[in-house]
Amino acid sequence: MLSFWEENTFNHVDIAIVGAGITGLSTAISIKERAPHLKVLILERGIMPTGASTRNAGFACFGSLSEILDDIENFGKEKAHQLVQWRWQGLQLLKKRLGTKKTDYRNWGGFELIRESETHFLDRLPEINDMMEDIFETKIFSEKKGLIKKFGFRNIETVVQNTLEGQVDTGKMMYEMMLLAQKLGVMIWTNCLISKWRNDGDEIRVGLQDDYRGGFSLHAKKLVLCTNAFTENLLPKADLLPGRGIVMITKPIEGLKIKGSFHLDRGYFYFRNFGKRLIVGGGRNLDKEGETTTDFGLNQKIMDDLQYKLKNIILPGRKVEIEQNWSGIMAFGHDKMPLIKTIADHVYVAVRMGGMGVAIGSLVGKRVGEMVLDEAPEMTEKT
Numbered sequence: 258m259l260s261f262w263e264e265n266t267f268n269h270v271d272i273a274i275v276g277a278g279i280t281g282l283s284t285a286i287s288i289k290e291r292a293p294h295l296k297v298l299i300l301e302r303g304i305m306p307t308g309a310s311t312r313n314a315g316f317a318c319f320g321s322l323s324e325i326l327d328d329i330e331n332f333g334k335e336k337a338h339q340l341v342q343w344r345w346q347g348l349q350l351l352k353k354r355l356g357t358k359k360t361d362y363r364n365w366g367g368f369e370l371i372r373e374s375e376t377h378f379l380d381r382l383p384e385i386n387d388m389m390e391d392i393f394e395t396k397i398f399s400e401k402k403g404l405i406k407k408f409g410f411r412n413i414e415t416v417v418q419n420t421l422e423g424q425v426d427t428g429k430m431m432y433e434m435m436l437l438a439q440k441l442g443v444m445i446w447t448n449c450l451i452s453k454w455r456n457d458g459d460e461i462r463v464g465l466q467d468d469y470r471g472g473f474s475l476h477a478k479k480l481v482l483c484t485n486a487f488t489e490n491l492l493p494k495a496d497l498l499p500g501r502g503i504v505m506i507t508k509p510i511e512g513l514k515i516k517g518s519f520h521l522d523r524g525y526f527y528f529r530n531f532g533k534r535l536i537v538g539g540g541r542n543l544d545k546e547g548e549t550t551t552d553f554g555l556n557q558k559i560m561d562d563l564q565y566k567l568k569n570i571i572l573p574g575r576k577v578e579i580e581q582n583w584s585g586i587m588a589f590g591h592d593k594m595p596l597i598k599t600i601a602d603h604v605y606v607a608v609r610m611g612g613m614g615v616a617i618g619s620l621v622g623k624r625v626g627e628m629v630l631d632e633a634p635e636m637t638e639k640t
C-alpha cells in the first residue's frame with residue numbers, strides 16, 4: 258500500500274518512459290532539455306539497463322561499404338541513405354551532449370576488410386561516395402590496400418577506409434548518459450518490470466509491483482515504450498524480432514598494432530581495439546534462428562568462428578587469450594528503420610534500433626521527445 262505522500266508526489270508523473278537504454282535515456286533527456294518543469298520518470302526492469310545499451314561493442318559507426326550496398330539491395334537507396342544520415346546525426350548529438358573525453362570517444366576511423374570473393378563491392382565505391390557526399394561533404398570511402406601490411410592481416414584482399422568513424426567506451430557512455438538525465442531532474446526507478454498499461458482517456462495507468470507495497474498503478478499523462486527487443490509483452494503485434502549479439506574481449510596484447518573500428522562481411526562481423534585489447538563480435542548470420550532470442554546466453558558455433566577469424570585473419574600467428582564473453586539483445590524487423598510510432602492517445606513506442614542504436618539512439622530520443630511535447634509527426638524516411 259502507498260502512503261498518502263507517495264501517492265500524491267511519487268505516483269503522478271507527466272511522462273513515464275519504460276526502459277533505461279540509450280533510447281529511453283535520450284528521450285528523457287530531450288524532453289527535460291526542452292521542458293525542465295515536467296516530471297519525467299524512467300522505469301527500468303533491471304538493476305541497471307538490461308538490453309543492448311550496456312552490452313554492445315561501442316562502435317560509433319554508420320555503415321560500411323558492403324553494409325550500405327546490402328541495405329540498398331534490401332530496402333532501396335532512399336532508406337539506405339536515410340539510415341546513414343540518421344546515424345551520423347545521432348552521433349553528432351551524442352558527442353554534443355556527453356562530450357568526447359568522458360565517454361572516451363575516439364575518432365580513429367573505420368576500416369572494412371575485403372576478402373577475395375568480395376572485391377566486386379569496390380566497383381560501386383564511387384557510386385556510394387557520390388550518394389553520401391551530401392551527408393559528409395567528402396568522399397567517405399577510399400581503398401587502402403597498404404593497411405593490410407600495416408595492421409598485419411592475412412587472407413584479406415584489400416581494405417576500405419572511412420576516416421569519420423569512431424568508437425566509445427560503452428560503459429562510460431551509458432554512465433554519463435544516466436548522470437546527465439539525473440542532472441536534468443529525470444527520476445530513474447530500477448527493478449521495475451512493467452507488464453501492463455492502460456489508457457484511461459485523460460491519463461495512462463502503468464502497473465507496478467513492489468515487495469513492500471504490493472501492486473499499484475502509476476498515473477502518467479504520457480507513456481513512452483523504449484523497450485526495444487523486449488516489447489512483445491507490452492505491444493504483442495509489433496513488427497519486431499529479438500537478435501542476440503555476442504562479444505568477446507581479449508587479454509592485453511603486447512605490441513598490438515590494430516587501432517580503430519573494423520568490419521567484415523556486410524557489418525555482420527566486427528572488431529576494434531580497446532587500449533591494448535581487442536573486442537571482437539558479431540556472427541549472428543551464422544545461426545540466425547538460434548540467435549533470434551531474448552536469452553543472454555552464448556553460442557559456441559559463433560564463438561568458435563570469432564576465434565577462427567581472430568587467429569586466421571586479424572592476428573595470424575599470435576597467441577591470444579580471451580578474457581571475457583558476453584551477449585546483448587538487439588531488435589530487428591522486416592524493415593531496418595527504427596519503429597517510432599504513436600500507438601494510442603498519449604502512448605508512444607520507439608524501438609527496433611537494430612545494430613545501430615549507439616549511433617541512432619540520441620536522434621530517435623530527440624524525435625520521440627518532439628512527438629511527446631508537440632504531437633510532432635512520426636519519424637519516417639520522409640521526415
Ligand SMILES: Cc1cc2nc3c(=O)[nH]c(=O)nc-3n(C[C@H](O)[C@H](O)[C@H](O)COP(=O)(O)OP(=O)(O)OC[C@H]3O[C@@H](n4cnc5c(N)ncnc54)[C@H](O)[C@@H]3O)c2cc1C
Nearest residue numbers: 276278279280302307308309310316451502585613614615
Ligand atoms: C553485441 C552488440 C553490438 C552492438 N554494436 C553496435 C554498434 O557497434 N553500433 C551501434 O550503433 N549499435 C550497436 N548495437 C546496438 C545498440 O546497442 C542498440 O541498438 C541500442 O543499445 C538499443 O538501445 P535501446 O535503448 O533502444 O534498447 P536497450 O538498450 O535494449 O534498452 C531497452 C531497455 O528496456 C528495458 N526493458 C525492456 N522491457 C521492459 C519492461 N517490460 N519493463 C521495464 N524495463 C524494460 C530493458 O531492461 C533495457 O534496459 C549493438 C548491440 C549489441 C547487442
